[in-house]
Every structure is written in C-alpha cells, then in structure tokens.
Amino acid sequence: MIxxxxxxxxxxxxxxxxxxxxxxxxITVVMMLGSLAINAQAATVSVSxxxxxxxxxxxxxxxxxxxxxxxxxxxxxxxSISPGDIKAIQDSTFVVWFGEPLENNLAASLNxxxxxxxxxxxxxxxxxxxxDVKGKGIAGTLDTHIWLDPDNAKAITRALAVIHSHAxxxxxxxxxxxxxxxAQRMDTAVAVTNQNNSQKPLPYxxxxxxxxxxxxxxxxxxxxxxxxxxxxxxxxxxxRWLNEQRPAKQMCLxxxxxxxxxxxxxxxxxxxxxxxxxxxxxxxxxxxxxxxAEQIRQCIS
Numbered sequence: 001m002i003x004x005x006x007x008x009x010x011x012x013x014x015x016x017x018x019x020x021x022x023x024x025x026x027i028t029v030v031m032m033l034g035s036l037a038i039n040a041q042a043a044t045v046s047v048s049x050x051x052x053x054x055x056x057x058x059x060x061x062x063x064x065x066x067x068x069x070x071x072x073x074x075x076x077x078x079x080s081i082s083p084g085d086i087k088a089i090q091d092s093t094f095v096v097w098f099g100e101p102l103e104n105n106l107a108a109s110l111n112x113x114x115x116x117x118x119x120x121x122x123x124x125x126x127x128x129x130x131x132d133v134k135g136k137g138i139a140g141t142l143d144t145h146i147w148l149d150p151d152n153a154k155a156i157t158r159a160l161a162v163i164h165s166h167a168x169x170x171x172x173x174x175x176x177x178x179x180x181x182x183a184q185r186m187d188t189a190v191a192v193t194n195q196n197n198s199q200k201p202l203p204y205x206x207x208x209x210x211x212x213x214x215x216x217x218x219x220x221x222x223x224x225x226x227x228x229x230x231x232x233x234x235x236x237x238x239x240r241w242l243n244e245q246r247p248a249k250q251m252c253l254x255x256x257x258x259x260x261x262x263x264x265x266x267x268x269x270x271x272x273x274x275x276x277x278x279x280x281x282x283x284x285x286x287x288x289x290x291x292x293a294e295q296i297r298q299c300i301s
Contacts, residue, residue, distance in 0.1 A: 045167045046088050048097035048106055050278055051147040054285040058182045059160045063171040072280035081109065089113060093167040102144035125152045131209050133225045133238050145277055148213035150190050154183045189290040190217045202300040203247045207255035210277040218293040223247060230256050239266050252299035273299035
C-alpha cells in the first residue's frame, strides 16, 4: 500500500504538469491515471466541499454528478463526515479535495488515502498569502480561498474533466466540452462585471479577509479587516484604525454573515453586504461568482 501511495503521488504530479499546459494532449493524462485506479472498485468520483462540488457540476452537466462529502456551509473548518461518507471515500476511484490547510476535518481520512488528490499539494494556481487586519501579507502562509480566482476556477475544471474522464470514460467528450464552455462563460462573466466600470480598484472593508482572490478580476481593493476570523469580535483599536484610514466617507463592509447593528454603528457611515465565500447561497458557480462581485461593487459605489 505504501508503494502504491507513492506511485499515485508521482502520477498525480505528472497529471498537474499536463493539466496546466493546455496544449498537451489530455489522453496522456488519462493513460497515466490508469495506474492510479487499478485497485479501485467503483467508477465514481467524490469531491470534498461545496465550491468544489459546484465546479464539478459544471464539468459533469448531462451526466451523473460527483459525490459531495461536506454540505454547503461546511467548507472544511466545520462539519464532519459520516460513516457513509467514509465508505464513499473508500469506494471512490478518486476523491478530490483542496487539502488539510482548508479541510482539516477531512485530513484524518484523506491524507493517507491512495485515491485522494489534494489540490494544494501541487505547484499550481494563483496563490496569495493570508493578510493581517491591516491588509499586509503574512509570509509563509496561504489564503485557501483559491476557487474565487476565475483563472483558478478554470484550472480546477480542467483538472476535474480529466479525473472524471478516467473514472467514466464514456462521458469523456462531454466532460472536456463542458470544461471549455465553463472557461468561456467565466471569461464572459468577468468581462460583464467590469463593463463600463472604472479601472481604478474600489476600496472595501471585510469582516475577515476572505475575498482576496476576487480583487484582481472584480477590481476591488481591501483597506482592512475587522478580525482575523468571522467568529472573533473585532478589537476596539482595530475599529478605530479603520475609521482613521477610511479612503471614502461611506465604506462598504463585506461579511459572510449579517454584522451586528451595534458594530455597524461604530463604523458609520457604512453599508454592509453579506457574501458567503464558500458560495453556499449559489446553485451555479459562475452566476454565483458574478452576483457576488456585482453586489460587492454596488455596495461600494
């Protein structure tokens, strides 16, 4: 089993190098993935959380969907998996997850699973460090909300198309066509979001810094955050700092849940917009992303 796990890891590394070079033939990836699925019994794919499930749905549209392990709102910091989910992990040809930095509640089951593909382990995607409450990057850290970057979302769907194709080769053409359509629709959504908008980034506050990967494509600029975690109340000193640094008379506060009225009173004049970074209020990834970006921009302007 140990030797098999090491072989699987080497195979997945090769997979990612090819996925991130679209000019390479994806059939090569399929051939390499064959060695990873030799011991698998069921031609199924499981994905970890809701954002990944939405991206998988875009790829599998018109065919059976992947198995979703965590429910909406359970990105990976919270929630638990059932005995049935553990069996689904064991029975799946592949289990795709982001990795322990985001989904620590899955680590015990997936870190050593030979059929698990942890996206964070590969040298792929646009990545940013975590930022402190004043918007300064923290060296040696990773902001895990990578799916909110449109280029990352497109790369993930390309990867999922390859993985799903190997699990269910009868749908291969459909999967790759869907991934191409997703990329085109994603590019259109970004273009529409920025249509007739100023190229100057719009300043905003966040309750906690979770929207960094949208900033470049949606033309946003974080000024500061209230707290390092949405479960933690902000310090009075941070509220004072935000009020002193405000670049506009009225600011927009982006939060994953409705902020308390007493808190908003200390930041007036301010508008708040509730945006779940795990996209738990969305049924479709692209429309969900576009609505989120447009609502944040409307809140600011």
